Amino acid sequence: MSTAITAARHELLASVRAKAPYALVAAFLGMVAASTFIGWRTTVTVTAIYERVLADGYTTQPNPFTDVSPLYYVRNTVIYVLLIGTLMAATLGVQSALRDRKAETAALIGTRPVDARALRTGRLLGLGILLAALVAVTEVVTWVSVGLLVGGPLDAAETLRIAGFGVLTWLLLVGFAGVGMLSGRLLHRERTALLAPVVVWAVIAFVVPQLGTAARPVSLLNPVPLPAQDSGAFAWLSHALAPIAITERFKTASGALLGSPTTGSAAASALLVALFAAVALTAAILVRGTRTQGVPHE
């Protein structure tokens, strides 16, 4: 236990001290902060468009944005979590796994009387705490910014929904941190160690959903879900691939929490995100590195 706690403390200290990933962290926090404004500005414009359309007599349909939850403004945050947050988490995982090789301290660690799994668990714990702190900052920013836009504090139910979204975000991020750690431990060069989780992410975020829905890759970055495909091959593929399309599951579960339109079961989706995190973390703890020594040359 003490090994894990020592490793967790060290992980936190070393991650905070290493400045290289700061740009990614800043991009993540900045975009989350901006997303409420983007969502609000867009909603205001679309409402104005609707009023214009109604006044000009082009439609008799009801306004699709009447009675939307104030949390609807933060729908873009979901995209920034799965776009920037996941890559930030994977990068932190890669850097954690490569730290001993880059500092050439692997031999000093290897001659200490510690269990390697406890050490890896501790490092993940440290990263988990760091990611929890970052997620907490984003949730506070979200709560305050939505409160400012609607002119008052959010009620308990809405606050609870934001907290739930925070937990879900944390699960997705620690899962990707685990993927990053595995990549850093198994691959020789820093470039390939970083490239591998990005490619894994692209497959999960673009390729798998494309196979299930025939959606164009980039359109999957729109928070508004695409109409489901119900024709034979796609319906079958969609069902078969649903558990692997983790970012889509995250969108579904988050959409339900934030009051956005979604497709699919929110509870099952949240469970799959949690399962992904559990599998990635277990693998990151159990899989021993083939590359434990030697500077990661390019």
Next chain:
Amino acid sequence: MSETVTLARKELLDLRRDRVVWIVVGTLGLAVVLSVVVASLDFRAQLADYEAYAAQVKASGSGVTPAAPQLFPLQLLRGGMEYVEVLGALFALMIGYGAIAKERSRGTVDLLLTRARSGTSIVMGKLLGLAILWAVIMAAVVVTALASVALIGGSTIGWHEVGRMALAGAAGWVYAVFWSAIAVAVTTLTRNSTAALLTLLVLWLVIVLVIPQIGDTMDPDNQVPGGLFKALAIAKPDEHAVLHHFATYESLRNGLEVSSLSKLYERFTFATLGIKDIYNGQSLAVVWDGTFRYVIGALTLTGAALTFAAASGRRIHTLRRS
């Protein structure tokens, strides 16, 4: 000049032995093929839906048969071109980074500096090597794309398709050269390789994904599943009339989108291949008329990136181990 060519040759030799390059070629090829498979299946599904609907209409005794969906072969490449836009940029960054970072990690930059005329010629030699590599990769993408449209999509490929696809390939080459130049410049100017790598990753995220995503998500029509104007049952001419009242918002949104080179590349490619409906079946003159601003913008940005890379050569001593 011969010095630059010598450096480019040596770079190509290195790149040929770089496993990442082969992974890049394989991944891009696979993504293009996969997208054509998905688009073909999607078209067949649409056709089946149409046939069922047409049979229903016929059975009901109606004389009016709706128009059948038409297959435009190059439209099958939409997903594939998006992969080139997203993954091609990432791969160009990673390969460009590797070309410079390896000199630092091997400690060979001193050997180059004591031989080459200037840091700029070293950097430009490497960029020339990368440009040749990307010309080969893009040629492979063009061939793969055309072959998959013919074999998987079951379409006939004529000179029209070959010409348009070659133009899209050339645009992809300019796009990859831009990202290679950025990678070379940033890696040369950054003292720490990890910081360089992560800076490039952030640039990729922001320019390729975040900026176009913001533009896309602010599009009023993208606010409800299936489209806002469709949900409100508004016809296309009326939609334009309404949006005319929101010109400032639309200009801001469009300005944001075209500030990203990725979007410029996408707009030109989609127009050339007829993926964007308004350009489908149009002559190259019409396409040029609609997209020359994007072409000029993309070439200007690429020129700026190359100048930036050449200038970074003057600071190449940052790669030396202290």
Next chain:
Amino acid sequence: MTSTAIALDRVTHRYGTRPALVDLTLDIPEGEIFGLLGHNGAGKTTTVGILTTLLQASAGDAVVAGHDVRTAARDVRASLGYLPENVTFYNDLTTMENLVFFARLSGLRRPEARIGEVLEFVGFTGHDHERVGTFSKGMRQRVGLAQALLHRPAVLFLDEPTSGLDPEGVRALRELILRVNAEHGTTIFMNTHLLSEVTKTCTSIGILRSGRLVHHGTLADTVGAFPTEDALERAYFASATDAPA
């Protein structure tokens, strides 16, 4: 009667098909300062790797401080201190932050006082809160020795400890090694290819050639056979002609 601190029994190690160590058998009593000499690639670092549990021998047995390196690796690690050839730390962390981490991994609960004591012993005070990344090779070597001594190891392994140091650094490190041995009775196993260092520091030596031990004896016995100023150098090269083909 002194007991054995380090014992190797027919230890063999191969990298792929290339043999790095062949049937190495060696006993080093407690309290010795043992110097392992050899040309580059002779198998010195491989030997230290096996004894410090960083490598698993292809065949043979090795015991350090009474514990088998294969079956009781954790106990071996608890008993040893290790200073690698190019000692490096987490550059973004301070001396204290680095040493606290390594001390805790060695099982020390509240290591701050012990760290102060060891830093004073190695003559490196006043830099506790400076980042290691700013240190010279000599400074890092002292911090390296401090991390190796934190948990009062019974056996200390030093891999080319004076490599890359200036003459002042070499002398200071040599004095520290002698003090550790004299004041704490720590057994020291030192890899080197500097004959002069062995003469000034070690009590016994071994000479490796292409993975085989071609000489083992006390320093006095070794240089006794060549009673000249360059006695050890003569002994070293004489061992080359005796080495099996």
